[in-house]
Amino acid sequence: MKKNVLLLLTACMCLLCSAYAAADTVSLTAVVPGEHIVSFTIREHGSVQYGGQIFSGTASIPVQRFGSAEIIIVPDAGYKLDTVTVSSGEYLACDGTAVTVFGIAEDMFVQLSFTESEIRWGEPVYEWSADNTSVTATCTALNDPRIVKTETAAVTGTVLREPTCTALGVTLYTAVFEDPLFTAQNREIENIAMVPHCPVTDPAVPATCAEEGLTEGSHCAVCGAVLVPQELVAKTSDHQYAMDPAVPASCETPGLTSGFHCELCGEVFVAQSVIPALGHAWGEADYLWDDDHSKVTGSVVCTRDPSHTVSETVAARKIILSPTEDQAGLLEWVSDAFASDMFTVQEKNIAAIPALGTLRVLRLPDSLTEIGEEAFAGGSFEAVIIPESCRIISDRAFGNCVHLIYVKVPAGTSIAPGAFAECPNVIIDIVAE
Ligand SMILES: [Zn+2]
Ligand SMILES: [Zn+2]
Ligand SMILES: [Zn+2]
Structure with missing residues (x-):
């Protein structure tokens, strides 16, 4: 192509030479242009930018002779500069993003072609919707910020932790993307309302004169939180002392010592102790x-x-x-x-009983076997010795013997019931011999 340009230039000069040869004066005049045209052929998938303008397809950019210009190369998204073909490489430099022409001394032809570029993705950015129902993932190519991928995924929520009466429950929100460029997103939010406390009554404690009482309250059976605090109730009054009188023990019944207690609350300060029963104190029989x-x-x-x-x-x-x-x-x-x-x-x-020797004794013969009725009635003797031989003493045998004090009778002798009638002092001595 460079050769074609030179041929065109030679033809023009010949035309000028011939014009002046006709006047016999050979005067060679060279017309030097003030600027040169850089003609771009821009293949598909790209454009160039110069002087605030975008050019695609073709672009003719005038550049001052011996001057310079920088033309920005703008590949389409996903493409990059592939090749640069130039009519004269003397005046051109390219760093991939711009073509710089300098010291230009002739018109130039430049062709740019593009090829697909490999995308290097940056870190994805995830944006949750305000109501946590969707997540939008966005990823921008590092090597071309115009290349942006976006996907919005719906969020599913599951209960990660049930609420208690002291802590909110936790919902786990998850968004899963179809594009493998994006990773699933999780978010834990404490947003499940707490459940109510489980109240248990703390019963009231009535005040006494010994101790303060408490009002009824309540607390939570699960977490122990006090829901209705119990308040102190002042003591009702001072103790009212009362004496427990002593009870004396008796022979058979136990007694009590004296004591003290409070009449109001019943608290015992001095307990009564039992005195054992005394037992009888018997006198002389x-x-x-x-x-x-x-x-x-x-x-x-x-x-x-x-x-x-x-x-x-x-x-x-x-x-x-x-x-x-x-x-x-x-x-x-x-x-x-x-x-x-x-x-x-x-x-x-x-x-x-006086000795027999001192008494008047009626002594009867050993042959006597029976004493008849009233045999010795009215006698004045003081003692009688009945012989072994006598088996029967008849009625009133010794009736009215007022002086009789002692009668000795052998065992086995039959004595009639009235044998000693009217003998006021008689002692009947029955003797076994
Ligand atoms: Zn609770
Ligand atoms: Zn009391
Ligand atoms: Zn007694």
């Missing part, structure tokens, strides 16, 4: 014989309380200590053993 000495009654009276008495009646046995000729005898009654150990065996001497 007293014994009372029946007139006929057949029974004896023992009795004791409590020295603490005379209404407390114990008595026991037992039968008595007659015991006769037989007199001898020179030794006195004895009639006494002996009580049988008392059941209670409060009483002791009792003896009662009724009469001393």
Whole structure:
């Protein structure tokens, strides 16, 4: 192409030469242009920019002779400069983004062609909608800011953490993009309303004169938060002291010591303690014989309380200590053993029986077998010795013997009921021999 340009220039000069040759004067005049044209052929997928104008397809840009100009190369989005073809490389430099012509001394032809460029994406930018229903992802090519990818993805929300009565619940929002350039986006937002507290009543505590009380309140059974605080209620009054009088113990009933308590609240300051029952304090036993000495009654009276008495009646046995000729005898009654150990065996001497040698004694013959009715009635003797041989003593055999005090009778001898009638002092001594 450079050759074509030179040929065209030579043809013009020949034309000028021939014009002046006709006047016989050879005068060679060279007309030097003030500026040269840089003609651009711009292939598809690009344009150039110069002097505030965009040119595509072709562009003719005048440049001052020996001057310079910078023409910006503008590839379409996704394209880059591929090749630069120039008629004269002497005047041109290209750094890929601009063509610079300089020291230009002739018209020039420049052809630019473009090819697709490889996109280097920058970091995607994600923008959540205000209501968290969508996320718009945007990514710009690093090597060409005009290349921008955008995708808007719908957001799905799931409960990540249930709300409690003290903390909001958390929703997990997720947006998933179709374009693999974008990664799924998550956002956790505390936006689930708290649930109400679970109130439990704190019961009122009535005030007493000992302690302050509390009003009814409530708290949350789950988190323990106080919902209605309990307030102190002042003590009702001071204690009202009252004495608990002592109760004396008796023989059978326990007693109490004296004490103190509050009449209002019942608090005990000095507790009453139990005094054990004292037990009876029995005095000396007293014994009372029946007139006929057949029974004896023992009795004791409590020295603490005379209404407390114990008595026991037992039968008595007659015991006769037989007199001898020179030794006195004895009639006494002996009580049988008392059941209670409060009483002791009792003896009662009724009469001393004089020694037989001192008495007027009726002595009967050993051959006597029976004493008939009134046989010795009215006698003045003081003692009678009935012989072993006598088996029967008849009625009133010794009636009205007022002086008779002692009769010795062998065991086995039958005595009629009235045998000793009207003998006021007689002691009948039945002797086994
Ligand atoms: Zn709670
Ligand atoms: Zn009290
Ligand atoms: Zn008593």
